[in-house]
Amino acid sequence: MKDQLNTAFGNLKDKLFGWFNAIIENLPNLILAILVFVAAFFLARYVSKLVEKLVVKRVEQKSISLVVSRIASVITVLVGLFIALGILNLSQALTSLLAGAGVIGLVVGLALQGTLSNTVSGIVLSFRDRIRIGNWVETNGYSGEVIDINLNTFILKEADNNIVIVPNKMILENPLKNYSLTTRMRVFLECGVGYESDLEQVEKLTKDTIAKTFDQVEKPEDVEFYYTEFGDSSINYLCRFWIDADSMLEKLRAKTTAIIEIKKAYDNAGINIPFPIRTLQFDNKLGIENSKTPQESFSEN
Template sequence: MKSQLSEAYNLLVTKLEAWFNAIVSNIPNLILAIVVLIAAYFIAKYVKKYVTKFVAKKVQQNSITNMIGTLSSVVVVLAGLFLALGILNLSKTLTSLLAGAGVAGLAIGLALQGTLSNTFAGIVLSFRKKIQIGHWVETNGYSGEVIDINLKDFTIKEADNNMVIIPNKMILDNPMKNYTLTTKMRVFLECGVGYESDLDHVQQLTKETICNTFDQIEKPEDVEFYYTEYGGSSINYLCRFWIDADNALEKMRSKSKAIIEIKKAYDKENINIPFPIRTLQFDNKLSVDSSKGVEKQFSNN
């Protein structure tokens, strides 16, 4: 029994001595690894600071800039960790960490496929110069001002002040009309005048009215005017002209203003804008035989 205890004690001492010798021999590597981790920590802080400032010049969304800055700092810290493990000759541990990270990343990616797709779509949208906060856009059946672009969704405020939240993936997968990218818009105005009207006079009056209403139209010849059809109660025309506007709301206001001024000009010149009228005309007189009606009444009784 004493011999067994003595043998176990000797084995334990030998093991501890081996560990102590390993620690002593690896103290320089351990110190160097700690220095590398500390340096990686401080470098990560500076990298995050400068990356955030750089990205902020390109992207207006704070959520995107903070995320990119944090990711850059995490990359620096992970690089320092892997370097420290390499200095300590823990290559097997490093390989295990990489394998575990790969498996975990695959599982997380499959579980959060929709969320990750919206996240990457938000990053792509944030770096697109043609889509910025404050632009007036039309996409996915909605039209309004871009209020926010974050990692999850795309927010639009419509003309009626309602907020529409659309997943970022749908923004990338569908066409978008951006009204703010152009400084001019074309207004289409359709109307009709009575058949008794002087068509040349109507055309000239309409062009002059539009020209006098909007300062950006220099002369009446800049206004396009086309008669389109003989309607049921009027001769219809299409009027087109350009205005200075960068959103659909300005376009609607200009069209409304043009309608008001054209109506005033037509009323002043006694030009009729017809509206559909239904006329009931009875050409045949109905004859009623009173005697047959009386006989039928008695027969029914």
């Protein structure tokens, strides 16, 4: 038993001396590796702040700039770690670390596929120049003002002040109409006048009223006016004109103003805007013959 303890103690002592000698021999590389890793750690802070400043100039969303800066910081630290391991000649450990990171990344990617998809989509949307906070857009059956684009969701505020939260990947996968990309919008106005109306007078009065109401319409000839059909109780027309607007709310306000002014002009000119009327007439005499019962008909035969 004593010999076994001496042998074990001797092996342990040889092992410790071997490690000590290895540390002494590799001490310069160890010190250099530590310095490289520490330098990478402090450099990561500088890179993070620099990247955040650069991203803020392109992206309004604070969350996006923070995520991008953190990713840049992590990459800087990982590069410093790999260089430090290379200085220590730990290539095998470096290979194992990369393999483990690949496996972990695959597992995490499969588990968080939907979340990662929304995150990547949010980053892509944040860097798109044609989609910005404050724009009025229509997508996925919803229309409203963009109030936020974060890492997971695309948030809209509709005209009725309701908030709509849409996953980012649905924005990229579906068409999006941005009304704020142009500063001009066309207003469509449909109406009808009575059959007794002078159609030429109606057209001229409508164009003149719109030209006087909106500064953007320089002359009556800029207003498009087309009669569309002979309706059940009126002759219907379509009127179109351009206004300076970049949101649906401004377009709705302009249409409301146009309807009010046209109605006033028609009232002053005695032009009728008819509406369907149902008349019930009760003075018709219905010829009702006295029918015989089956028993009476049978008895007569």
